[in-house]
Amino acid sequence: MxxxxxxxxxxxxxxxxxxxxxxxxxxxxxxxxxxxxxxxxxxxxxxxxxxxxxxxxxxxxxxxxxxxxxxxxxxxxxxxxxxxxxxxxxxxxxxxxxxxxxxxxxARIAPEETPGLLGPLWKKDIFDFYTFEGSVALRKKLEQWQGGKLVINLAETIIKCPVAPLEFAFLADAYFRDRGIREKVEIVYVTPLSGAFTKPKATQLLGKLMEDKGIRVVPDFYLMEVDNETRELVSYDGKRESFDLLVSIPVNKGxxxxxxxxxxxxxxxxxxxxxxxxxxxxxxxxxxxxxxxxxxxxxxxxxxxxxxxxxxxxxxxxxxAGQSLDAHFDGHSNCFIETGHGKAALIDFNYDTEPLPGKFPWPVIGPMGLLKVNRANHWGKLAFRWVYWHMLLTGKHLPVSTNMSMAGKEVEVSV
Amino acid sequence: METIVTAVELQTNPEGYLVNYKEWTQEWAREVASTYQLELTSKHWQVLEWLRAKHAEGVALTIRKVGASGITDIKEFYQLFPGGPLKISSKIAGIPKPVSCI
Structure with missing residues (x-):
């Protein structure tokens, strides 16, 4: 055996x-x-x-x-x-x-990698949402929060689900609008990258979302430490960004x-x-x-x-069977991006191909749209929870090709 | 007859990043560095060579990884390439701009 x-x-x-x-x-x-x-x-x-x-x-x-x-x-x-x-x-x-x-x-979040992140404000005014405990604690905090400056910060670029921080920003905008206190909340997105979107086609098609939702983006900010006394993020090149409520995406480690x-x-x-x-x-x-x-x-x-x-x-x-390993992974990734109020975008890409617009999973028919914000994508995301529990984990076949397909994708975009 | 390779002759994307990292030359790197008012020291070159070697291995690069390379630390990396050290050094090293998935 x-x-x-x-x-x-x-x-x-x-x-x-x-x-x-x-x-x-x-x-x-x-x-x-x-x-x-x-x-x-x-x-x-x-x-x-x-x-x-x-x-x-x-x-x-x-x-x-x-x-x-x-x-x-x-x-x-x-x-x-x-x-x-x-x-x-x-x-x-x-x-x-x-x-x-x-x-x-x-992979797991490693807040201990950043001085000050686990300081006196952790779980009081600094939260994560990448753990079960973190997301439940943040739920309680948001329920009673009456407004101020909400900062969403990515401490590092290699993180689980790199679009989740964006989705968090969009959903926060929708959440505070629904509560009628959006004008009392300033939302700031602080990222070590050159912007919230970095791939050319995605920037072209979705880049305005942050501006449309009144979310300020602070780019090129690489977090060195969190100053608990002044309630500020401090970057390696000495920049500072204050917060009332910090939603942190800490460094990720294996x-x-x-x-x-x-x-x-x-x-x-x-x-x-x-x-x-x-x-x-x-x-x-x-x-x-x-x-x-x-x-x-x-x-x-x-x-x-x-x-x-x-x-x-x-x-x-x-x-x-003693044979050569001929199956090759191409870096295929596919994910929904919730944008708030019952809408979402969808991206599909691999090692070599950036996210492109088009229809998914079937050309012309869709029903979901790549790099487009619509309701079909949102319903796709909600339906995915059922698919995850009942089909994905058990290894059933899903109607999505293993290696990325160019079918349905538009290479040239006119906007 | 010598052919002098200049930045103009190598194909770059709209942001100035080299399309094919294998075409990179030190001369080209010096020209790009000069647009950032940088004179490349031996420390700069060590970082650039390390970035190119890691890119060739298919490693996704971060500022933290450069800091753990044994060549420099994060603070010094910022002093070597002020502003946005990884995106600037990547451009000079002829490798793609550091990006997220979207």
Whole structure:
């Protein structure tokens, strides 16, 4: 009996366990998933919790509900990965050997990387919405907040779901309008990049959204520290931006077990060096990496993990058959961008192609529109929660191609 | 006869970033640096070479990563390329502008 061990039972780990179950013979292979948390969080829902659109109980379910067949599920922390000995140590002292390892340990916010972020104002006037606890705490704060200067700050550029901070700004605008206090709220978007939008076509088609919604953008601001006394963000080049309420997107890092095991990239952010096409570890041939845990130059998002899972399934089956890894991931990513008041935009892109306008998923018919703000996209986003729980995690086929398709996309834009 | 490669001859995008990073030359880098009133020191060149090597490996770059490169720290990186260090150094290094997914 051989052992397939999957570290992390989030979106990527769950999909891989379920997909490989269909191909690995139960008499030959035993599959085990390890995760410290028994709950599976629908992370895209964290965006909606602060605004009362989703209730906290809408965004989590037991992980065990989504692991099919004979998959073993162990709730335990992972102490260390020892790839030379093909084994993993758990916090409880258990040692798990493996023949094939999939690292799907994800990414997490690391507010401790920025001096002052976890100071006296943390969870009083400084919040995150990338954790369940953070989004629930922010919901309570927003309910009683009567206005002032709301600052949304990205501490770093490599973050999970890079469009979520934009969506937060748009939804905050709509939320305060609905409450009738928009004129009492100043919304400022502080980013280390050159603007809220950075890709040419997206800037051309969506760039005015911030201005239209009265959101001020502060570009090229790379956060060094948070001054709790003066309630200011301070950049490395000495710029300052004050806030009454700060919604922070802290530096993102891979799981600490990656650091403890010496498996991370040399930049110290704990992401695992991974072949960007095959998803095999750069260091160990029987170790594969998927989702937010990789150092791939792709977005850290569930849709990316989904497309990767199809490629990785094929490559793992090739690896086990002693064949070359011929399935290549192209960096395909696809995501909705909520813009408030029941509308959304949609983007679809890969390593080489920027988001382009057009129709999705079918040319001409759509029904969703790429780089367009409309109601169909919003309904797509809301419907996606059902798709996520019932189709995506269980590894069912979705009507979206694994590698990005140019069908339906308009290369030349006239506006 | 020598062909002198100037910035004008290399294809750039509308923001002045080199379309093909393999066409980059040191001469071109000096010309672009001069538009930012920068004279390139050996430290500048070390950073530029590191950026180019990482780009060739397919690494997504950030200011924090440059700070962890062992060549410079973030504060010095700002002094080397004032204003927007990663976007300016990327342009001089002939690699794409740092962007988000949208």
């Amino acid at each position: 051989k052992n397939l061990l999957i570290l992390g039972g989030g979106t990527a780990g769950t999909m891989m366990a379920n997909r490989l179950q269909k191909f690995l013979k139960p008499n030959d292979w035993s599959t085990t998933v390890v995760d410290r948390d028994p709950n599976h969080y629908y992370q895209p829902g964290f965006l909606f919790v602060p605004f009362g659109i989703y209730r906290p109980e809408d965004v989590h379910k037991p992980k065990s509900d989504f692991l099919q067949g004979d998959i073993n599920f162990i709730v335990d922390g992972i102490a260390e990965i020892q790839p030379k000995d093909n084994c993993v140590l758990l916090d409880s002292g258990t040692v798990l050997g493996y023949d094939l390892l999939i690292v799907a340990t994800g 799981d600490e077990v990656i650091e403890r095991s010496g498996l991370g990239d040399e930049d110290g952010l704990n992401f695992v060096p991974t072949d960007k096409r095959t998803l095999q570890s750069r260091k160990h041939s029987n170790v594969f990496v998927i989702g937010d845990a990789t150092n791939l130059p792709a977005s850290k998002a569930g849709s990316v993990a989904h497309f990767e899972s199809e490629i990785l399934t094929e490559n793992i089956l090739s690896y086990l």
